Each structure stands twice: as structure tokens, then as C-alpha cells.
Amino acid sequence: MTTLYPSIKRISGNNIASPIGFSAAGIHCGIKHKKSDLAILVSDVPANAAGVYTTNVVQAAPLLVTKQSLAETGKMQAIIVNSGNANACTGKKGLEDAKTMQANAADKLGIAHNLVGVASTGVIGEKLPIDKIVNGISKLEPTSGLKGSIDFSQSILTTDTVSKNTAYSVTIDGQTVTIAGTAKGSGMIHPNMATMLGFVTTDAAIGSDDLHSALSSVVDRTFNSITVDGDTSTNDMVLVMANGLAGNNTLVPNHPDWDVFVQTLLLVCEDLGKMIAKDGEGATKLIETEVTGAISDSEARMIAKTVVGSPLVKTAVFGCDANWGRILAAVGYSGATLDPDKIKIQIGTTTVVSDGEPVDFSEDELIEYLKQPEIKIKVNLQEGAGKGLAWGCDLTYDYVQINASYRT
């Protein structure tokens, strides 16, 4: 967490129902063998909402339903989520099933159908066991306490090994505003958006359009800057609900606290993105790449993402091999504008390349550094003022094991 705004505070008992007026629940409905697999997130009142979605041309049914509903209303009051089955590539029946999920959740809450978002994650191409889900929805009892949030965050997981939650408070117009987030994602992660679900709640008052522009700008620098395996999924989305119950004046771009709100939203999304990268399938280490001196921020992020996405960099980090040549090669094929003779590379605090040429360093010290759970790689192109971050993880035997036998 790095921020220039002292009023931003991390909430320790962070949970998705932290903001005023939110509740959540999660249960086992029978899609998975034993683990919980159905969850609901509810706002007491209709919340202004925004979403960003996978860029994959093949998009799952729940995503189509959610996009359509949000386009109609600009609002959302609940989100129903299942794990264990992605309801993707399931044709017309898949679309019907997603609408059935939406309708059942809405009817249970006594709200309009198009105020409910629908999300699914899991195996692609199998029909949803819709009867189990309908039966499960009748048993969901959302609560505002910690248990409901924990159940929610656990019920949305697939190959994730840990649930991912974060929350911050910030002062806006003298009112305490809370922003909380939870996410899932472990494989098929190369968002744009991709293979992940992210849910953000806030009690801030903010219009849907402004919420969307804030979310979009933040997602590029967070969720879209992580990669696990370069595969962009069919299902993934980040949804944010702002129910306005904090009592601040409605946030607009020229509101004096607009920037601090966006910064807080950024911290929530950055936390979740890093948690996803760190929990990448089979991963043992988080890799953070910071690029400076690029000709633009977007090129810097592109380079950073290429480095953390390189299978050869990922395996080298797994093997504690300070193989900087692979980092330099990845920078070179990233597509960015650069002069190879000006590049500087650091692994941790050790400079390994300066002005494009190798620098002597202690291999033993770097091996020790590479045994840490969080590895930082810094690249300076010395071309301009562009900077950016990206996060990924190492590539391990377990990634292969998990994905060679995912369905079987």
C-alpha cells in the first residue's frame, strides 16, 4: 500500500460487507463435490453499478445477462455467483440457465430481475446443474456480519488456495466511506479482463457513469496488469456496487475528494490483483515487475506484463536462477519502443544489467533473494517518464499437474 492520502486506512477485519448496507452469504449447493459453490452479495438498496468484462470474443452466458441488465438499469442490488461450472460455451440452454439464476435470486429478494448480476466460474462447456442452483438459492441467507462475507469469498473459488479480501476506509465530505473487494482467480489468468471474478462494494454516493470511468481507469492498472498463464478467459468480470449510504455528496470528477476515492478504489483492486497473481495455479512466488523510463505509462505496463508473463522468466524465478538474459529478451519482444543499449535491470536491489551490458554481481546473494516469496524486478529504459507495474507468479510443476488433470 503506497498512497499520498493520509485519510485512506486499511480495514483490518476486511470483508465484502464492510460498507454500510451490504450483506453476503455462501453455501454448498452440490455443483462441487464438497466445497461451497453458491454465493450471493446484496445491497439494502439499489446501488449504482459498473462492470468491466473479458475481451474474449467468446463470452459466457452469465456475463451476457449481467451486461444486458446493467445496461438497462445502471444499477445492481445483488449478485448471484456459482463456482465449479463456468456456464460458458453452453449455447441457448446456458443463456436460459443464467436467466433462471437471476430470476430466482431476484424473486427471493423481492426485487426486479435486472437488478441482479450473475457470475459463474469453473469448467467450460458443461451445462449448469440448474436444479441444484435453484434449490441452493432458496437456502441463501445473507448477513452483514463477517461470516457471510467469509462464506461468500470462499464459495466463489475454483483452484484458488486462499480467499481474497480487502477493504479500506476513506474520508469524503467528512463522512467515512468504505470500499471493499473480494475476488477469485488462479488459472486462465491474463485479464483484459480475464479468468477471474472481482466484486467491489462501497457505500459511497457516486453515479453509475462516473463509477464506470473510475473502475475502468483503475482496472487497467490492477486486474489488467496481472498474468498467470497468458490465457484470457471467457467469464471474467469485475463488478462494483456503490449504494450511497455513507452520506457523502455525490462524487463527480471535480469533487475535491474524487482523486482520493479513485486512489482508494485502486488500492482495493491492486490488493486483489496481487492476491490473485500470488495465488496463481501452482505458484510459490509473487513476481512484481516495475518498469520506469518508458515512453508512456501504457508501454511501461505492457513491458512489465510481458516480463511477468514470460514462461522462461517464470521458470527461472521458480528455480532461483538469476537469469537476467530472459528478462532482457522479454523486454525486447514486448513490442515497446526502446534502445537495448540503455536498459537497466535490477533483481531486488541488485543491478544485473546497466546500459544494456551485464554487470558483475554475487550470484549467491541473488539466489538467496530469489528464495523469498515476493520477487521484485525493476527495468529502467531511460527513454521517457512512463512507468508501470505488473504482477505474476512463477511457473512450477504444480501448474502443469493442476492443468493436466483439471477435469479428470
Add this chain to the structure above:
Amino acid sequence: MTTLYPSIKRISGNNIASPIGFSAAGIHCGIKHKKSDLAILVSDVPANAAGVYTTNVVQAAPLLVTKQSLAETGKMQAIIVNSGNANACTGKKGLEDAKTMQANAADKLGIAHNLVGVASTGVIGEKLPIDKIVNGISKLEPTSGLKGSIDFSQSILTTDTVSKNTAYSVTIDGQTVTIAGTAKGSGMIHPNMATMLGFVTTDAAIGSDDLHSALSSVVDRTFNSITVDGDTSTNDMVLVMANGLAGNNTLVPNHPDWDVFVQTLLLVCEDLGKMIAKDGEGATKLIETEVTGAISDSEARMIAKTVVGSPLVKTAVFGCDANWGRILAAVGYSGATLDPDKIKIQIGTTTVVSDGEPVDFSEDELIEYLKQPEIKIKVNLQEGAGKGLAWGCDLTYDYVQINASYRT
């Protein structure tokens, strides 16, 4: 091998010195611990030559030297190659070393320095042991027999498990023209050009510019359509030498046998590309993806390459999992123009997706199919007449093992 030209014949004792007037040699000079690591390929007379090179902005010293020399002369009479050290990211000393390799090989043969191509492959960022190479060059004795070619093809390998050779003969102007090729490449393979070296010899008479245009068109459909790990290297190139000793009239685009020559060149490069993919680091299977019905051939190739490059498809093939959802997801994020509801997918001869929807199939039969060493995936978009092929390999524990400990 599929061709419409009956005069094209595969040569069984295929070797890089098959065409008239070529000789080769390979020895151990001490860069590697035990395996051979220095090789030379020679034409009796200066040959018209062409090259294609990595698109990586970071390019190795030998590549810069070769490009420069070829630009000066349009010809090449010999190529000196070392393995075990890429001479990449080695600064000014690296450039000096590459020139020293070139000069020593040229002086030994008594030819102009800029008639010698230089290639290196191996670890990035370490200085060449130039004394060992200079000493080794003095011991190279190229011969036109099979042994010289075998030694050459083995001396250029790094993590490859097999050497890669192919040769075809074809009749042009009533003369037998031979085209032969040898290549190396196993990891850091995502050419454009990338992480591989390919050498093609022919006794055809053809000008340098026409040779370059033939090579470029062929490379896009062969070497540039394979991927092992998505990493585009700093060193890779394909060089072709045409010494004209076959006695045909000089080939030009309107020569009646131009097409058959290009087709033969294509077969040589396709054979080598497939051998590289099949021998990908840690690979147990070759994956071929054929895309039809795309809006253009280039989009078809892009989709095919995205599918064979998907880590999730690769691990599924390794695990004999008929996980067609991952194929569909990869098609979806390839960036190509398509309608998800029209896609048809076959694994082997089994249709698994039709008009974008799953089709019932025997999982057991597909598991048996997926145990074969060569897996074919067919995708039909039903959008246009574009078609293309790409080749890759499965992602295995051994890939991780090899790359987690490459330098150590």
C-alpha cells in the same frame, strides 16, 4: 508432406550437404562440457543468400554481424556456428567476438570476411570463450559426405534432444535441384523469428532478392507458425544459400518452375519447423492446429498459433484431457474476427463443438487419441476462405524442470 507437384521427392539420406557443392563439419571446441559445439557450413563457390531474423529489439551480436555482411554482398559462402553460448547482451566485446569468429573462419577458407555468416545459440549474457572458438575453427575440416552434415547438425543443438534434417529434390529446367535444411531449437521458441537457427542449402540458381522473397513467404507459413513457450529469442535466424551449381536457368517469379521451387522450399522449412515443435523442451507430443473458414490466411494462422500456444491447451494435451473449452477460449482471445456461434472444433476426427455448442462424444475414445504422439486440432470458423496451420507441443513437468535449472 502434401504437394501438388509430382517432381518433388524427399531425399532419404537427407543432409545439409546434399545439394551440389556444399560441405560441413562440427566438433567439440570446449564451450560445452562434452557435447560438440562448433560447426561450419561451406559452399564451394559464393552462394546467393538471404536471411530472416528475430523481431526481438534486443538482437545478439552474431546476428548483427551476419545482417551487415549479407547487406554488403547479397552472398554467403560459409556459416560459422557455435552452441552453448548465445553471445547476446554482451555489449561491444560481444560484437568484437562475433567479428573474430567471422574473420577466423574466412581466413581459414581464404575468402572475404563478409562472405561468412555467424550464428550463436545458448546462454544469454555470458562472454564467448573466443580463444576456444578460434582454436576450434582451425580444426574444422568440412566434407561433403554424410558425416560432416551429421556433425554439423549435432553441433548446433542446445536443449534439443534430436538433430533436425530434411532434404528434397525437384526438377527445374530438366535439372535436378536439391534443397536441404537443418535447424536447432527447443526452448525460447515463438519465432517471429525466434529461438532457433535454421540453415537451408540449395544448388538452385536464383538471385538474392528473389531468394529473400521466397524465403520470407515460406517462413511465415513454417518457422513463424510454431511456438514452444511464447518467448521470442534474441538470436534466431534462418539463412539460405543458393550456389547455382545445379545448372538450371536462374529462377525468377515468372519462371515456369518458380512455384514448384517455392513449394519445395516450403516443405523443407515445414519439416524443420515441425521437428522443432515436436522437440520442444520437455515435450511428449506434437500439436498441429489447422484453422479453416477464417476471413484471411493470416488470421487463420494467428488463431492456429494462439491455440497451440495456450498453456492450458498444452497442459490438457499433456494430460490427455479433451478439454475443448480451452481451445474455444483460445480461439476467442486470439484477436481474430469470428462469430462464437458458428465455430466448429474437431480433436482428431471427433467433432466436439458444432455451431459454437458442445457435441456429445466418447470421452474414452478421445483419451485414447490424445495418447498419440501427434495430436491434430481442427477449427472451422465458417466466416471465409482463410486457412492456416501452426505447430506446438504439450507443456510438461520436464519443461519446468529444464528451465528452472538451465544455467545451474
